[in-house]
Amino acid sequence: FPASIDVVRQIVNDYEIAQVFLAETKEVLTGKSKITENDLKLKVRKWESLKLECPEVKSLQKHIRIAHRWALRVKKSGIEDGSASISNLNLLIQEYEDEDFLVAMPTEYSKLKQATCDHCLCRQPHEGFMIECDFCGEWYHGSCVGVTKARAERREKYTCVRCVVVNKYKDSAKSALRSVRKWSNANELRKARQTENQKHQRKVRKEERDIEVRTNDADEILRKLAKLQNGNSDISSALNGVLANNDKTEKCAMKCPAGINGILNSELSKEREVLQIELKKVNSAVGCSQQRYSTLRAETEQRKLMMIKEDSVSSKLREWFGKVQFLILAPVSEEQAESGRPLLDGSLSPPMITLINDTIFLGIAQFPDVVLVTKAFYVMSWCIRALSILAKKPSVEEFRSLESQRESYRISEEKGLRILRTILDRFDVWQGKVKIALAPVPGKKELFDVALLSRLVAETKNLVLVCPEESRLWLTIEDNGARHCSCGGPSDGSFMLACEGGCDKWYHGKCVNLDQAAADLLSSWICPSCSRKKAGIDLNIPEEHVSCPVAAATEEIENHSIDCVDQVSPHAPDPNSLWPAFGPHASPFAISAMGETSNGKESASHIPLASDGSYQANVCLPVESGCFPTLVKQGA
Numbered sequence: 001f002p003a004s005i006d007v008v009r010q011i012v013n014d015y016e017i018a019q020v021f022l023a024e025t026k027e028v029l030t031g032k033s034k035i036t037e038n039d040l041k042l043k044v045r046k047w048e049s050l051k052l053e054c055p056e057v058k059s060l061q062k063h064i065r066i067a068h069r070w071a072l073r074v075k076k077s078g079i080e081d082g083s084a085s086i087s088n089l090n091l092l093i094q095e096y097e098d099e100d101f102l103v104a105m106p107t108e109y110s111k112l113k114q115a116t117c118d119h120c121l122c123r124q125p126h127e128g129f130m131i132e133c134d135f136c137g138e139w140y141h142g143s144c145v146g147v148t149k150a151r152a153e154r155r156e157k158y159t160c161v162r163c164v165v166v167n168k169y170k171d172s173a174k175s176a177l178r179s180v181r182k183w184s185n186a187n188e189l190r191k192a193r194q195t196e197n198q199k200h201q202r203k204v205r206k207e208e209r210d211i212e213v214r215t216n217d218a219d220e221i222l223r224k225l226a227k228l229q230n231g232n233s234d235i236s237s238a239l240n241g242v243l244a245n246n247d248k249t250e251k252c253a254m255k256c257p258a259g260i261n262g263i264l265n266s267e268l269s270k271e272r273e274v275l276q277i278e279l280k281k282v283n284s285a286v287g288c289s290q291q292r293y294s295t296l297r298a299e300t301e302q303r304k305l306m307m308i309k310e311d312s313v314s315s316k317l318r319e320w321f322g323k324v325q326f327l328i329l330a331p332v333s334e335e336q337a338e339s340g341r342p343l344l345d346g347s348l349s350p351p352m353i354t355l356i357n358d359t360i361f362l363g364i365a366q367f368p369d370v371v372l373v374t375k376a377f378y379v380m381s382w383c384i385r386a387l388s389i390l391a392k393k394p395s396v397e398e399f400r401s402l403e404s405q406r407e408s409y410r411i412s413e414e415k416g417l418r419i420l421r422t423i424l425d426r427f428d429v430w431q432g433k434v435k436i437a438l439a440p441v442p443g444k445k446e447l448f449d450v451a452l453l454s455r456l457v458a459e460t461k462n463l464v465l466v467c468p469e470e471s472r473l474w475l476t477i478e479d480n481g482a483r484h485c486s487c488g489g490p491s492d493g494s495f496m497l498a499c500e501g502g503c504d505k506w507y508h509g510k511c512v513n514l515d516q517a518a519a520d521l522l523s524s525w526i527c528p529s530c531s532r533k534k535a536g537i538d539l540n541i542p543e544e545h546v547s548c549p550v551a552a553a554t555e556e557i558e559n560h561s562i563d564c565v566d567q568v569s570p571h572a573p574d575p576n577s578l579w580p581a582f583g584p585h586a587s588p589f590a591i592s593a594m595g596e597t598s599n600g601k602e603s604a605s606h607i608p609l610a611s612d613g614s615y616q617a618n619v620c621l622p623v624e625s626g627c628f629p630t631l632v633k634q635g636a
Contacts (some may be wrong), residue, residue: 018054021046025056034104040064060102067103070095074108079115086125089116120144121161121423122464123393123567133160138571143462146422162390164416166573169383173581176376177329179369181595183314183321188595193307200300207293214286221279228272306367316362317370320355324373327351330582330590337580346385346405352377378409384575391572395466399424423464430459434469438476440489448481448490485511486528495519501530 025043028035040060074092078084093112095101115126119139129142129149134157142148145161152158159167182192310317328351331337340351348356356374359365365374382405389398403420406413413421437452453473460470476482476490484491484506495509495516507527509515519525526534582590 022054022056025060028102029056029059034102036104037064037067040103063102066101067105070101071105071108074112079111084115084127086116086127089125118567118569120464121390121393122461123569124461127461131158133163133571134158135163136160136571136573138162138569141462144423144464145419159416161416161419162387162572164414165383165386165390166578168411168414168417169380169387169578170581172376172379172383173329176324176373177582177593179373180321180325180329182369183318184325184594189314197303200296200303204293204296204300207289207296210289211286211293214282214289218279218282218286221275221282225272225275225279228275310367313362313364316364317367320358320362320364320370321373323355323358325594326585327355328377329580330585330587330594331580332585334584337584341579342381342384344385344388346382346402348377348381352381375410379411380581382406382409382411384578387573387575387578391568391575393464393466393567396427396468399427399465427463427465427467430456430463430467431469434473438472438490438492440483440485440487442486442488444483444488447483448476450477450481453477453481484508487511497525499527499530500524501526501534503527503530 021043028040028043040063044057044060044064070092077088077092079089089112093109093116096105096109096112117126118124119126119130120141122141122144124141126139127141129152130139131142131145131147131152132139138160140147140160142152147158178192181188183189326332327336328340331340336351340349342349342352356365356377359370359374364370382402385405386402389402394402399420403424406417406420411417434456437456438448453476457470457473457477460467472490472492475493479491482491483489484496485508487508489508491506496506497509497512497514497519499505499507505527509519512528514525582593584590
């Protein structure tokens with residue numbers, strides 16, 4: 001027993017501290033919440049200061065070592081340079097989220113979650129080289145948007161296709177707004193025309209200066225050529241005089257087979273050739289400038305005539321542009337805003353169609369400002385649809401329809417929009433490979449190349465689109481590449497039925513002209529081959545009477561329904577927030593944008609129609625017309 005009471009008190013105190021520590025440690029080990037590494041280390045140091053041993057402390061030390069190894073694996077996974085495997089990252093996340101993982105590692109865990117969340121148009125996790133849009137903050141796979149790391153390093157900023165569409169929408173709305181403001185009152189019209197005339201005159205004066213400068217250059221070259229020719233004759237005469245008075249010089253000259261003129265020509269031919277080439281270039285430039293100048297002068301006359309025509313129908317133009325303002329750009333009510341919104345399929349709204357119809361009946365459809373606003377209607381409608389489709393992983397059908405609509409609306413394929421066509425072209429190439437790989441061959445028993453099919457499945461990561469053919473590939477791989485039916489095609493997910501005549505083969509319903517409803521009514525079904533065998537027909541005789549329409553059906557890749565992940569990107573712009581383009585009529589933004597426009601007291605709810613009130617939009621684009629879809633009367 002200790003001799004000193006102080007020693008006893010110290011032992012009792014250490015015991016009490018140890019009991020509290022053990023209780024806290026057991027609570028940490030058995031609890032579901034994680035604890036930071038620093039807190040664990042403090043507990044271990046506190047216990048070590050007691051100079052005692054217990055299994056709980058060793059367990060804490062073990063958890064710290066596990067956390068260190070896990071953090072090292074995260075660092076070595078390639079997450080920093082984008083080379084990490086998604087499956088490996090998901091495994092690390094699962095380990096961390098397990099209840100047995102005691103140490104909290106928020107920094108590493110946050111990186112893992114960020115790397116495995118969905119990005120890009122394809123809505124897939126972070127993998128490989130990626131590039132961030134400098135405007136919306138969305139990350140894109142370089143392989144999906146066609147940007148390599150080397151190209152990205154040369155770019156100052158990257159604008160994604162979504163932001164390009166948003167900018168195109170806003171630019172179209174602003175161009176329509178400029179026309180509306182131009183015709184809102186006389187002062188705006190005068191300023192706009194003055195600005196346009198000044199721009200045009202600057203172009204004219206520039207061409208005049210270019211013609212004058214290049215004409216002077218041509219005259220100077222001609223003078224040099226003439227001087228060169230005259231100088232050649234003078235030198236030749238002088239040399240001939242010298243030769244006549246000097247026997248030695250004459251003997252030397254006689255050694256030159258070409259004589260004096262040959263010497264001069266060889267020396268001056270290069271200079272003359274250079275001047276002639278330069279003269280040809282200058283004359284060509286003068287011709288181009290004169291052609292542009294003539295075009296600009298003709299445009300000047302056309303502009304004057306156009307202004308006269310505009311002034312003759314100025315009241316109609318002001319009325320029409322006022323309706324554009326109150327119905328489309330800055331509606332006066334929520335009902336009108338909703339009514340003017342483009343349709344989900346990218347079609348024009350009824351008010352837009354009515355306004356375009358009005359241009360025909362009012363006789364103002366040919367004026368540049370009207371054409372510009374009409375074009376803006378189509379661009380804005382297409383952009384809103386494009387943003388809805390690009391917000392999530394799009395289907396092939398949606399993408400094809402979107403690109404087809406862009407072409408029908410004659411929307412220019414800007415640099416940022418070319419990726420849409422590139423994505424479709426990439427998919428078409430892949431689809432062609434799938435069609436060849438899964439091509440049915442009647443009578444062929446060789447299995448499909450499963451390795452090739454697996455590579456085609458792996459390529460879908462860079463296709464961006466929801467691919468209906470992917471399910472066919474997976475089903476064929478799971479079936480070990482087996483061929484079925486008389487067409488020799490795969491088990492592709494379409495309706496199939498088995499022969500009960502003894503061969504146990506599977507046939508596509510389309511190949512034997514049976515759908516599932518008809519097959520359900522049959523008590524049993526025997527394939528054509530087994531039927532012929534039972535009837536005693538020689539199987540070596542070609543089955544001329546047995547139709548197999550499937551060969552065509554299975555050769556064409558069917559569009560199987562694949563559940564499209566309707567996960568909308570949090571970075572995708574909301575199309576609803578873009579309409580109306582300048583907000584309600586009374587909003588500060590609309591007032592600031594419209595400037596000194598009409599006070600809005602006139603009613604915009606009634607739009608004058610034709611006398612019979614019957615006309616509709618014709619969605620066809622006339623080949624000979626340079627404008628947009630022409631609206632015609634019903635029954636015309």
